[in-house]
Amino acid sequence: MNDTVAEIPIKPRLHETRNGPAAAKEKPATTLSEHIVEIISDSGEGAQRCGQTFGAIASQMGNGVWTVEIIPAEIRPPARSVAGGSGNRIRLGSGRVTNGGNETDLVIAFNEQVLLGRVRTGELKPDCTILLESMWRESRDESIVTSYVETHDQLVKAGYKVIEIPMEHECKTVVADARRGKNMFALGMLCSIYSFDLQVAREQIALTFGKKGASVIAPNVKLLEAGFEWAENNLDFKYRIPAKRSTEPQIVVNGNTALALGVLASGMEICAMYPITPATSVSHYLSSVFEKVGGVVHQAEDEIAACTFAIGASYAGKCAVTVTSGPGYSLKQEGIGLAVMGEIPLVVINVQRGGPSTGQPTKVEQGDLMASIFGSHGDAPKVVIAPATIEDCFYSVITARKIAETFNMVVVVLSDASLGTSQQPFLRPQFSEAWLAPPIDQSEVPEGAKPYDWNPTTGLARRFIPGQPGGEHTLTGLAHDRLSHVAYDPESNEAGLRARSLKLAALQRTLKTPPVFGDPKGDLLVIGWGSTKGAIEEAVENLRAEGRKVSSLHLTFLQPMAPGLKEIMQRFKKVITIEGNWSDDPNGEIIDESNRRYSALAMLLRSRYLIDVDCWTEVRGQPIKPNTIQRVLLDKLKQR
């Protein structure tokens, strides 16, 4: 189906359209501090692999990189469809890149329909350079020709710098089936455009296709070289983004792989899961490596079984983990309540997606914070932490396991679809024995010791693990006393609730106040959590460069919250949270202070600290852009 072009907004023409072939071979490279590149194709044409490989090459070259997957919601969306574009977005920089950035500077598109998808969602800069596959101009299907030509002309008219490239034709000079190799041709063009070392690219391809052998590597390298050559000869521009190579080894993985590596490093032995987007890739990767170190990934029959299987494993051994996303997280609630009541350590990883219900499986949202803190009926105190970077994803699992076992609590790790699918290099971790879980206690329990001998100050009690002689008791989800006997008397019920709650306070006492990004006082404090950190700090940095008195604070611990937050907030005239969840627009026609729904973190901060915290949120299924945040903060600063 060919969509029409009527919806393209006409934008001011900033650059003349240039069509390539006449360009000179020797051309000076324009030096840039950063650039955002996209490669987009029909699903199955390999744009994602091209993007990932390009990101890896850029890392090898020493550039800061942040890559984000562009994922259609369906596995095989129809070819040439606006909603079916699949690909990758790579932000390259001279220094460290902390987020996906703003609009795209340069895009390679394999057809005009998938490109339209990006244009319509406002992802491209007004003067974005578009390298467009031109084969559609010669299609035998007239409707395709019409669509292509109309779209092309409209895009040119709208101010985009469109360059038509006969990718299919050029690839066919190298391989028979261009559909399967165009992505490497595109990769070659990108390497030329960004002045990358072709040899590094060849090596990266060898690494990417390593398992498949030389017969696969050779044609891909040929295509890479063809693309490189074509761009060198036919394009009249070239960029160079000076790189500052790290002197330390760096790891390049996405957030979901980092979470799985964290599971390995935490010493946990059992991961129980049920397939759910966008969390499943954590388990895919873990399944491929866990057995090598004696671990097991159990794919349970449903989310409830995954949670209760992990609870059973935790109860009888080391802390276990279950990995899920929104709908699965809802299903696990009764199990989580049981772990809270029985004081069984448990790590629950929730890679958040758009909700409620099935929502937007492949899109990012920070909608599960309240469900994580308050989920499950009754008072069910849990620890909630949110990684903010890819590196955090790795370490947060290690921290979660430790807290879970020290406090016999449920620890929820709130990642999201953006972190899950983004790549950013981080320092290769130095293995530490302290990461691992200690062997389970099988020592004899002293006579008279009680299974819930709650410390009156901290609420903590030593748990008895099956195998410990003298520790025999029946753990129950019913209200119970210190002997784990079912107890309905008022005193026992209160004692249990108090102890389980106190553990949060005991943990809170051990937390450090998070650092303020920027000055410790000023006009406006921005507070965020999770994957928005990079974008928020970039916006704050830009505003500070303009002389604005803005700082930001990013919370890793959402429950309990670290000490000292109120004192930080009080040093600013205004406080606002930026989050990827719903909040009512205060200017809405029927919205006022008595009915406005605040975002999750703002609500938590307002209720706990009695400070007038405002919020601004976006739920567009995409990472929030730094320039959007910048605009919002400027508005907030100007508000009286």
Place this chain on the structure above:
Amino acid sequence: MTVHPTECLLRMYDQHHDLEDYQSGVPRWCTGCGDNGILAAVQRLCRDEDLRPEKTVFVSGIGCSSRFPHYMKTYGFHGIHGRALPVAEGIRMARPDLNVFVNTGDGDCCSIGAAHWIHAIRYNMNMTVMLHDNQIYGLTKMQASPTSPRGLKSNTTPHGAYLEGLQPLTVTLGVQNVSFVAQAVDWIPEVLYDIIAAAYRHKGLSFVRILQRCPEWLPKMLDPWVHDPLKIMLLTHENGLKLSPNISKVYKTQERHDPSNINRAREIASVADPIPVGILYHNPEVPCYEELRDAGQQRSMRFIKAGLEAEFDKFTVWPQDADSKAQPSA
């Protein structure tokens, strides 16, 4: 190491367990409840098999039957409604050294936990599952359960249950990897004990449906079978149940049934009257999931570190000057 014979005897005495070593508290079940008979049989089994209390875990869900672990002086896990099986599977996966028992009811297993039931049969993890089937919800005060017979009047079916009762044995016998299926009744303690003992000794998931009287809500429902021994069909076989002369004298309706014959087992399973009692199916060859999943890899700090470093190698970008390390090892 040499040990003095006296010390040996003392140790044996120490490690020997009596019935009281497995008894905890006074059961709060109704007088005449079938659960009492099951508890007595299980405690006897623990004593006879000399199971170490600290190495034994009883897992249950919610319902009258699920109070069971509280009355055992072993480890117990009284969890949430319908989820006893996945909890028990997690325990088994983490700890192959423990004896795992599951006590579940007809609501717990065949209704809210039905998905787990099917899959537990398929996993065939080594555990003994007792389905306490009294054909009614007791703890919530008399609602029809999936195994209630059609026409049964209850608080939720005042005009009689609309549907045919679900037969747990035929369902279990229809699932791939089924390895042990038996049926017992609470009012023949000797046979009940023998069946639970055979179930315990089977390696794999042994599923025992125990027809159980509920004196509170259905006091007369099983009377015809309790009072007429001819309405009980005992399954006997040299590879199955061997009957004592006393039992044989009273329960004369018998069938010689080879427990390896699954087709006949399925036919027997669909018979409601007389009630078949005995081992319907036994296949010791079905692999256990926990063993299939055991990659034989030791878990130690050294392996974890080596495994992790190998994974890091796959994803590492080395600094340019570190030539000697420049090639990732993967």
